[in-house]
Amino acid sequence: MPRPPASPPPPSYRSAAAKAALYAGLVASAAVALLPLGWMLWAAFTEPDAPGLTLAHFADLFARFPVGRWLANSLFVSAAQTVLVVLTSTLGGFALATYAFPGRRLVVGLMLGTLFLPSQVLLPGLYAVVLRLGWADTFAAVVVPGSVSAFGTFLFMQAMAKVPAELVQAARVDGCSELRVWWEVALPVVRPMVGAYTLLAFVGSWNSYLWPAAVLLDESNYTLAVGLASMVGLPGYEGRSGVLMAATLVAIAPPAGLFLWLQRDFVAGLAAGAVKG
Amino acid sequence: MRSRTRLAPYLFLLPFLVVFGGFFLLPLVQSLGMSVRAYAGPRASRPVGLAHYRFLLVDPLFWVAVLNTASYAALFLLVQVPLSLGLALLLNARRVRGRALFRLAMLLPFLAGNVLAGVLFTVLLAPGSGLVNRAVGMLLPAVGANLNWRTDPVLATVAIVAAVAWLTVGWGMVYLLAALQSVDRQLYEAAAVDGATPWQRFRHVTLPGVRPVLAYLVLVGTIGGLQLFELPYVFLQGLGPRLRGLTVVQYLVIRGFDRGDLGTAAAVGWVLVVLITLAAIPQLRRMRGSQ
Numbered sequence: 001m002p003r004p005p006a007s008p009p010p011p012s013y014r015s016a017a018a019k020a021a022l023y024a025g026l027v028a029s030a031a032v033a034l035l036p037l038g039w040m041l042w043a044a045f046t047e048p049d050a051p052g053l054t055l056a057h058f059a060d061l062f063a064r065f066p067v068g069r070w071l072a073n074s075l076f077v078s079a080a081q082t083v084l085v086v087l088t089s090t091l092g093g094f095a096l097a098t099y100a101f102p103g104r105r106l107v108v109g110l111m112l113g114t115l116f117l118p119s120q121v122l123l124p125g126l127y128a129v130v131l132r133l134g135w136a137d138t139f140a141a142v143v144v145p146g147s148v149s150a151f152g153t154f155l156f157m158q159a160m161a162k163v164p165a166e167l168v169q170a171a172r173v174d175g176c177s178e179l180r181v182w183w184e185v186a187l188p189v190v191r192p193m194v195g196a197y198t199l200l201a202f203v204g205s206w207n208s209y210l211w212p213a214a215v216l217l218d219e220s221n222y223t224l225a226v227g228l229a230s231m232v233g234l235p236g237y238e239g240r241s242g243v244l245m246a247a248t249l250v251a252i253a254p255p256a257g258l259f260l261w262l263q264r265d266f267v268a269g270l271a272a273g274a275v276k277g
Numbered sequence: 278m279r280s281r282t283r284l285a286p287y288l289f290l291l292p293f294l295v296v297f298g299g300f301f302l303l304p305l306v307q308s309l310g311m312s313v314r315a316y317a318g319p320r321a322s323r324p325v326g327l328a329h330y331r332f333l334l335v336d337p338l339f340w341v342a343v344l345n346t347a348s349y350a351a352l353f354l355l356v357q358v359p360l361s362l363g364l365a366l367l368l369n370a371r372r373v374r375g376r377a378l379f380r381l382a383m384l385l386p387f388l389a390g391n392v393l394a395g396v397l398f399t400v401l402l403a404p405g406s407g408l409v410n411r412a413v414g415m416l417l418p419a420v421g422a423n424l425n426w427r428t429d430p431v432l433a434t435v436a437i438v439a440a441v442a443w444l445t446v447g448w449g450m451v452y453l454l455a456a457l458q459s460v461d462r463q464l465y466e467a468a469a470v471d472g473a474t475p476w477q478r479f480r481h482v483t484l485p486g487v488r489p490v491l492a493y494l495v496l497v498g499t500i501g502g503l504q505l506f507e508l509p510y511v512f513l514q515g516l517g518p519r520l521r522g523l524t525v526v527q528y529l530v531i532r533g534f535d536r537g538d539l540g541t542a543a544a545v546g547w548v549l550v551v552l553i554t555l556a557a558i559p560q561l562r563r564m565r566g567s568q
Contacts, residue, residue, distance in 0.1 A: 030382040095289035121546030125304030145300035178285040207390025
């Protein structure tokens with residue numbers, strides 16, 4: 001495994017005992033992280049007290065609950081929200097990082113001032129706005145409010161501040177439109193951040209519960225998180241670990257797939273953010 | 278070309294500004310207005326001044342919610358931050374093989390989110406059949422495999438803290454590992470030349486190097502902890518033993534959506550804003566001070 005260039009030489013684990021302790025600690029920690037997921041797989045594919053693997057829990061799950069529908073709903077809502085929030089955040093961040101214009105300080109101030117506000121304080125007001133628009137029980141009520149992010153816009157404003165001004169100027173001299181400067185000059189510079197933020201936005205949207213549960217009323221409109229939460233308390237499902245774990249597996253597969261695809265960008269993007277502090 | 282660059286930033290910001298204004302700033306102001314009105318339905322209301330805020334001050338249930346939430350947030354930080362730092366230090370050791378693989382394994386739980394973690398821990402901790410109870414039954418036959426993690430207040434607290442730690446430790450570890458890897462290695466060499474002990478090296482080189490990231494994790498952990506809701510809601514299926522599932526957001530949801538009392542719910546939201554601001558100020562000050 002190649003060592004990162006700035007890797008420090010902290011405590012040397014030279015003795016064999018120290019080395020064994022190091023790996024024991026790492027393996028135990030990884031095991032604790034993975035064990036619940038392993039148990040999920042095992043419980044989803046086995047029958048208690050019966051040998052061999054089974055797909056019965058999945059058959060049961062899809063027969064009794066509109067899980068296919070919930071999965072499609074979640075995929076649509078989260079994909080739409082993620083694409084929109086990445087677009088609006090990179091465009092807005094580019095504008096704030098690259099141009100000096102009247103009102104810029106006001107926008108940045110508003111974003112910073114609301115960065116740490118808990119989203120729950122919006123619930124009653126947002127509920128009123130959505131009712132007034134006639135959006136109760138629609139996907140628009142979930143997708144539209146989540147299609148912009150002060151955090152994301154701020155993130156890309158900071159990342160794109162590093163795009164060299166000469167590069168932007170050279171592209172303009174070459175006849176690039178401003179939109180092409182964003183696409184061909186700024187976005188490539190922050191590519192790992194785009195990957196990291198895409199994953200973050202998708203996972204956040206995929207797992208969000210409170211707002212979707214408040215506005216999606218009909219069972220067939222539920223997202224997976226809302227549907228899954230509604231299953232836990234059903235009488236008779238207390239002991240039906242297999243069905244619950246099959247549902248959890250269905251729910252975790254899409255973000256896990258995206259994570260495996262984007263994980264290199266993700267770690268690099270987080271690291272870039274962390275070093276800045 | 279000059280007029281083009283004058284108009285472009287506004288066009289690029291337009292989608293953000295429209296949605297941010299209409300679905301963030303407007304509802305925010307609206308929530309403030311709703312917090313001083315009493316609602317008989319979404320459209321029938323009358324002004325009541327600060328009555329909701331006065332009610333919250335004297336409602337013992339709200340105080341239980343505030344104390345529960347604050348104690349959970351404190352417990353999360355006490356568990357998560359040291360574990361994240363410990364793991365980052367282990368992974369940062371020289372010549373660790375499979376560093377990327379360990380990091381991947383430890384980061385995977387963050388994908389689950391609060392609802393899935395609540396379901397996962399429900400099954401993991403189920404009396405009799407759950408993995409944890411089977412292990413307890415085997416290792417401690419005197420205790421047996423029928424511990425009920427949902428009905429005992431201490432066990433329920435342990436379960437919720439453990440589930441949150443499972444979700445967040447790897448996440449914090451990735452941040453800290455990145456910070457550790459950016460500490461100037463010459464500082465370590467200088468410390469070694471000066472004959473510093475490992476503890477002195479940690480105290481005077483490593484810790485100052487990761488302090489901004491530690492402050493950031495404490496800030497994010499505090500804010501997230503004070504918004505705790507989904508995990509206990511799913512895991513305890515109600516308010517839980519001795520109301521251990523009653524958090525501030527749970528209180529807001531019960532008021533606003535179960536009882537249709539949107540005015541009080543809005544007031545709870547604004548009290549939460551005040552609580553989070555109070556908790557965040559020392560962290561923000563520390564972050565600014567360390568830069």
